[in-house]
Structure formats: structure tokens, C-alpha cells
Amino acid sequence: HAADAHRTDLMTITRHALNEQSKFPESRGDFTILLSHIVLGCKFVCTAVNKAGLAKLIGLAGETNVQGEEQKKLDVLSNEVFIKALVSSGRTCILVSEEDEEATFVAESSRGKYCVVFDPLDGSSNIDCGVSIGTIFGIYLVEDGVEPTLDDVLQPGKNMVAAGYCMYGSSCTLVLSTGGGVNGFTLDPSLGEFILTHPDIKIPKKGKIYSVNEGNAKNWDSPTAKYVEKCKYPEDGSAPKSLRYIGSMVADVHRTLLYGGIFLYPADKKSPNGKLRVLYEVFPMAFLMEQAGGQAFTGKERALDLIPTSIHERSPIFLGSYDDVEEIKALYAAEAGK
Ligand code: P6P
Numbered sequence: 001h002a003a004d005a006h007r008t009d010l011m012t013i014t015r016h017a018l019n020e021q022s023k024f025p026e027s028r029g030d031f032t033i034l035l036s037h038i039v040l041g042c043k044f045v046c047t048a049v050n051k052a053g054l055a056k057l058i059g060l061a062g063e064t065n066v067q068g069e070e071q072k073k074l075d076v077l078s079n080e081v082f083i084k085a086l087v088s089s090g091r092t093c094i095l096v097s098e099e100d101e102e103a104t105f106v107a108e109s110s111r112g113k114y115c116v117v118f119d120p121l122d123g124s125s126n127i128d129c130g131v132s133i134g135t136i137f138g139i140y141l142v143e144d145g146v147e148p149t150l151d152d153v154l155q156p157g158k159n160m161v162a163a164g165y166c167m168y169g170s171s172c173t174l175v176l177s178t179g180g181g182v183n184g185f186t187l188d189p190s191l192g193e194f195i196l197t198h199p200d201i202k203i204p205k206k207g208k209i210y211s212v213n214e215g216n217a218k219n220w221d222s223p224t225a226k227y228v229e230k231c232k233y234p235e236d237g238s239a240p241k242s243l244r245y246i247g248s249m250v251a252d253v254h255r256t257l258l259y260g261g262i263f264l265y266p267a268d269k270k271s272p273n274g275k276l277r278v279l280y281e282v283f284p285m286a287f288l289m290e291q292a293g294g295q296a297f298t299g300k301e302r303a304l305d306l307i308p309t310s311i312h313e314r315s316p317i318f319l320g321s322y323d324d325v326e327e328i329k330a331l332y333a334a335e336a337g338k
Pocket of ligand 1: 252
């Protein structure tokens with residue numbers, strides 16, 4: 001009955017986390033408890049996003065719905081849900097959210113040893129037209145018994161112990177790495193459980209897709225411009241790459257992870273540090289790409305080596321298939337060598 005095993009041997013994300021935990025006998029299960037609260041937040045947001053069109057949850061804050069209640073924008077609502085879920089887990093000490101200017105320091109009574117940096121609803125400008133959006137998160141571990149400070153989250157991405165995203169699209173897919181590879185889980189709404197559907201994801205070594213906002217082309221620096229030119233007019237006579245750009249990072253990165261290719265958000269003359277945020281967009285996606293056999297580059301260095309100096313800092317990012325990123329690294333190295 002092996003063929004039917006998956007129907008009765010449900011590998012839920014919680015069971016998967018417990019299996020991982022069992023590899024660390026001294027573990028007290030804190031991470032598994034933290035993860036279960038992140039999963040709770042994702043389930044809530046998935047439901048809210050799916051209902052948004054019906055419940056008039058989209059649109060600007062300040063509007064009132066048919067019940068005359070103050071409507072919250074979905075990203076504001078999502079942020080509140082994640083903050084409350086993470087604090088109530090009793091396993092966090094610092095929270096950094098794209099939605100909050102300042103970091104949240106959890107009260108001592110509810111404090112744990114993990115810092116979570118997250119974008120509760122990335123790409124939310126795409127909600128009104130039904131394009132996939134997502135939650136992105138990264139997790140740092142702090143020293144036991146030491147008063148947490150902002151320095152505990154101003155760490156290079158390579159110090160993260162876990163990272164992931166949840167994409168709210170045609171299905172709700174949670175992609176997670178705890179440092180031992182990448183696994184994808186799909187929400188079964190009838191069970192309310194995330195089931196392992198993409199075990200041990202590996203990104204193709206080279207891809208046929210490039211993903212960038214070509215509308216910024218006039219502001220690109222030379223290495224980016226040269227790389228995109230090579231994608232469109234390959235010098236070795238190979239077929240040009242296809243352009244796929246959704247404008248929602250979670251969707252563009254998920255496609256890159258599964259199909260291969262490269263995602264670029266370069267610096268340009270208007271935004272010298274690019275647009276994407278280091279802590280809760282660049283680092284988690286770079287962590288996942290490396291764990292899946294790909295890589296992530298800032299134009300100057302390995303993305304995970306970057307040391308952020310502020311919690312909402314931005315960085316250019318080039319991530320995806322190992323060989324594709326190597327090509328743009330060579331162009332930046334040639335430029336630096338001039
Ligand atoms: P642009 C969405 O607003 C977002 O933060 C990411 O999800 C996405 O990759 C990027 O910005 C799109 O930016 O400038 O191409 O519209």
C-alpha cells in the first residue's frame with residue numbers, strides 16, 4: 001500500500017518539525033512551538049486574503065464595512081495577527097516587521113530566545129487584482145539569559161537559524177528551511193494542515209528565465225544592463241531567456257526556486273540600495289536559495305554576509321540558479337576590476 005501511504009501517512013509541517021527536533025535530543029521543542037505559531041498566522045492570513053474580495057477587506061484603511069466596522073488594510077491586519085501570534089508563543093524576544101518603524105521588544109514575562117524578522121504581507125499592492133502575495137520571515141537565535149538588544153537582529157543573514165515564506169495564491173504554500181535543505185508544504189483547507197508536498201527542493205543549476213522590472217532599465221548600472229542584454233541576445237547563439245516578472249517577490253522567487261533562473265532587483269540611479277529590504281526580504285530568500293543549491297549576491301558580496309546597520313535597510317539582490325548568478329557576479333567583478 002505504499003502508493004496510498006501519502007493519503008494516510010500525512011506528513012504535516014508540525015510532524016516534520018518534530019522529526020527535525022528529534023535530531024537534537026537536548027531540544028526543548030521551543031522552535032517547534034515558535035513554528036506552530038507562525039503557521040497559525042499564515043493560516044489566518046490565507047483565509048483573510050481569500051475572503052478579501054468578498055469582505056471588502058481590500059482598499060484603504062479608514063473605510064467602514066457593511067457592519068460599519070473600521071476596516072483594516074489586509075497588511076495592517078496581517079501584521080497585528082503575526083505580532084500577537086509570535087508574542088503569545090512565549091518563544092520570541094524581538095520582532096521586526098516591515099509594517100512597524102520600531103522593533104517590538106517582548107515583555108520579560110512572555111520572552112523566549114528567538115528573534116523573528118518578517119514582512120507580514122509582501123506585495124500587498126497586488127491584492128486588489130488577485131495576484132499572489134506572501135509572508136516572508138527569518139529567525140535568529142539569541143544567547144540564553146542575555147538582555148536582548150537591537151544588535152541581536154542586526155546580524156548577517158548567515159546567522160539565521162531558519163527562514164521561509166508563505167505564498168497566498170491558487171494554493172497556500174509554505175516553503176521553509178531550518179538549515180538542512182528546503183521543504184514545501186501546501187495547506188489542505190479541509191484539514192487546516194500544511195502537508196509536505198515539495199520535499200527537499202533543489203533549484204536547477206541553470207535556468208531559462210530572468211525576472212526583473214525592465215521599466216527601470218534606463219537607470220540600471222552597467223553590469224546589470226550588460227547581463228540583461230546577454231539574457232535577450234545570447235552571445236553563444238543559445239536561445240534567449242524568457243522574461244517573467246509578477247511584481248510580487250514571493251511569487252517571483254517561488255517560480256525561480258521551482259523552475260530555475262534568476263530574480264534581480266538591482267540598484268539604480270533612483271534607488272542606490274535597490275528597493276528590497278535586507279532583514280525580511282533579501283536574507284530569507286537568500287537563505288532559502290543557498291539551502292536549495294542556488295546563490296544570492298548583492299552586486300558587491302554574498303547576500304548572507306551583509307551586516308545590516310538598520311532594521312529597514314535595503315540592498316540590491318540577484319538570486320536564483322547557481323550558474324546564472326555566477327554570470328552576473330563575473331560582470332560586477334569585471335566592473336570592479338576596472
Ligand atoms: P517594482 C512589492 O511591492 C515588492 O516589495 C516586492 O514584493 C516586489 O518584488 C517588488 O516590490 C516590486 O517592485 O518596483 O518592480 O514594482
